[in-house]
Amino acid sequence: MGPNGGGKSTLVRLLNGLLVPDSGEVAVAGHDPVTEPFEVRKRTGVLFQNPENGLVAPFVEDDVAFGLENLGVPREEMRRRVAEAIRSVGLSGYERREPHTLSGGEKQRVALAGLLAVEPEVLLLDEPTSMLDAPGRREVLRRIGGLRRSKTVLHVTHHLEELLEADRVLVINGGRLVAEVEPGRLMADAALLEENRLVPPTVPRLAADLGLGSCRTPEDLAGAVLRRVWEGSGAEIR
Amino acid sequence: MRISLEDVWHVYSPGTAFETVALRGVSLSVEPGEVLGIVGGTGSGKSTLAAHLNLLLRPTSGRVLVDGRDALALRKSELRRRVGLVFQFPEQALFAPSVEEDVAFAPRQMGLGPEAVEERTAAALGVLGIAHLARRPTRALSGGEQRRAAIAGTLAMRPQVLVLDEPTAGLDPFSRRELLGVVRRLREEGTSVVLVSHDLDEVAEVSDRLCVMEGGAVRAEGTPEEVFYGELALAPTTVRVAARVRESAPGLGRPVSYDETLRSLRALIGG
Numbered sequence: 001m002g003p004n005g006g007g008k009s010t011l012v013r014l015l016n017g018l019l020v021p022d023s024g025e026v027a028v029a030g031h032d033p034v035t036e037p038f039e040v041r042k043r044t045g046v047l048f049q050n051p052e053n054g055l056v057a058p059f060v061e062d063d064v065a066f067g068l069e070n071l072g073v074p075r076e077e078m079r080r081r082v083a084e085a086i087r088s089v090g091l092s093g094y095e096r097r098e099p100h101t102l103s104g105g106e107k108q109r110v111a112l113a114g115l116l117a118v119e120p121e122v123l124l125l126d127e128p129t130s131m132l133d134a135p136g137r138r139e140v141l142r143r144i145g146g147l148r149r150s151k152t153v154l155h156v157t158h159h160l161e162e163l164l165e166a167d168r169v170l171v172i173n174g175g176r177l178v179a180e181v182e183p184g185r186l187m188a189d190a191a192l193l194e195e196n197r198l199v200p201p202t203v204p205r206l207a208a209d210l211g212l213g214s215c216r217t218p219e220d221l222a223g224a225v226l227r228r229v230w231e232g233s234g235a236e237i238r
Numbered sequence: 239m240r241i242s243l244e245d246v247w248h249v250y251s252p253g254t255a256f257e258t259v260a261l262r263g264v265s266l267s268v269e270p271g272e273v274l275g276i277v278g279g280t281g282s283g284k285s286t287l288a289a290h291l292n293l294l295l296r297p298t299s300g301r302v303l304v305d306g307r308d309a310l311a312l313r314k315s316e317l318r319r320r321v322g323l324v325f326q327f328p329e330q331a332l333f334a335p336s337v338e339e340d341v342a343f344a345p346r347q348m349g350l351g352p353e354a355v356e357e358r359t360a361a362a363l364g365v366l367g368i369a370h371l372a373r374r375p376t377r378a379l380s381g382g383e384q385r386r387a388a389i390a391g392t393l394a395m396r397p398q399v400l401v402l403d404e405p406t407a408g409l410d411p412f413s414r415r416e417l418l419g420v421v422r423r424l425r426e427e428g429t430s431v432v433l434v435s436h437d438l439d440e441v442a443e444v445s446d447r448l449c450v451m452e453g454g455a456v457r458a459e460g461t462p463e464e465v466f467y468g469e470l471a472l473a474p475t476t477v478r479v480a481a482r483v484r485e486s487a488p489g490l491g492r493p494v495s496y497d498e499t500l501r502s503l504r505a506l507i508g509g
Binding site: 002003004005006009049050052096097098101102103104105106109127130131132133134135136158197198199201202203205206209210218219221222225226228229232 | 250251255256258278279280281282284285326327330379380381382383404407408409410411412413414415436438439474475476478479482483486487496499500503504506507508
């Protein structure tokens with residue numbers, strides 16, 4: 001996490017060898033992305049911020065199959081994995097659509113499906129939900145969450161609520177790593193959030209501004225508000 | 239200026255195997271000086287609808303009217319100048335070496351003299367809050383700054399209606415807030431803004447009126463209060479909290495924006 005211009009996308013590009021460090025070293029699964037790009041790229045998958053930048057094939061299913069084709073996966077297995085990936089991002093029925101006719105959110109799902117079909121060891125996701133509506137976002141996050149423990153996921157986002165389940169959150173600002181914290185602690189650290197142009201999600205933010213304890217859902221918060229009202233006067237509450 | 243859509247249908251690739259009906263009989267209007275939020279799920283027709291407001295896309299059937307006249311009768315250059323359309327990720331279209339040169343491009347194309355170009359460029363940079371970046375190379379800006387530079391380029395044409403398609407996608411929360419501040423400023427100056435977004439929380443903050451799209455048709459229309467309290471499944475977090483509290487404390491009112499919600503909940507707790 002961190003503000004625009006802080007260095008998040010640059011970091012993603014360094015990890016994939018798209019940028020070369022001026023000094024220092026990068027290692028992905030023990031390989032240098034600059035001198036051994038193939039070793040790194042067959043183990044990593046990147047999802048770019050703007051989905052337009054990742055789509056290459058004439059039809060959705062070809063695009064999703066692209067990565068698998070390059071890895072020489074047998075045809076039958078490829079079919080199965082492509083169909084599963086398309087289904088898992090909620091795009092069944094879109095197989096023969098042309099990517100350029102899709103909406104921004106649909107393109108983003110196609111790009112993610114291409115990545116999920118390959119299931120690389122390392123997934124570099126640069127704002128994978130920036131174009132998605134709330135249900136789409138939940139679906140994609142559930143799919144990414146399913147990769148926990150078996151894959152390494154680097155998830156760049158501006159939405160704190162997307163990282164509640166993360167093992168670690170790195171805050172990057174001004175080209176520096178300024179903090180490495182658990183998501184819960186980051187959420188509670190008003191100064192750290194403020195310094196790095198981060199805003200907590202609406203529910204915890206309202207709860208904090210109202211002086212109520214930690215709440216996660218709108219229902220929790222409504223309950224806490226009503227309890228406080230009831231303690232205060234008790235009169236008008238049914 | 240008022241833009242109305244009358245029973246607009248739009249079909250992509252008609253008559254081919256890839257035929258897709260994107261709009262199904264949409265009727266709605268953009269009133270002078272208002273902020274109209276267009277919301278809806280992925281693929282619901284929001285961007286297709288937005289592109290009809292300046293006839294970048296023409297209706298397959300139905301009409302687009304500008305102040306009561308068929309928009310097809312207007313000169314295209316005139317229409318595009320009066321209705322500024324900013325695409326998704328518009329910073330990809332930045333091309334000039336510096337911010338001010340990029341922003342000056344459109345007014346110069348309009349045939350304005352150097353003084354007018356300079357004045358409009360400065361004004362647009364001011365509204366977007368990036369006057370201090372005028373001489374910077376566009377490549378040296380952060381994503382949020384680039385986004386604002388790109389919007390300034392369209393604003394420099396002085397459109398009467400500015401259409402923003404997902405203007406905050408990919409921006410950090412502070413940049414998002416700044417951009418919503420720009421929308422408020424434009425409205426104060428009398429420019430209508432059409433804000434296309436999948437983010438209900440942000441639309442709730444600035445819109446006078448909302449149009450909810452679903453499957454290429456208008457599913458609901460009205461003030462944010464009417465739309466959100468009418469159908470909680472569409473509502474942003476603030477309204478979901480307030481609606482739940484109202485079940486037991488009906489005196490709460492119907493707040494929509496964050497500040498309204500905070501104020502009314504505070505009053506309830508305090509009183």
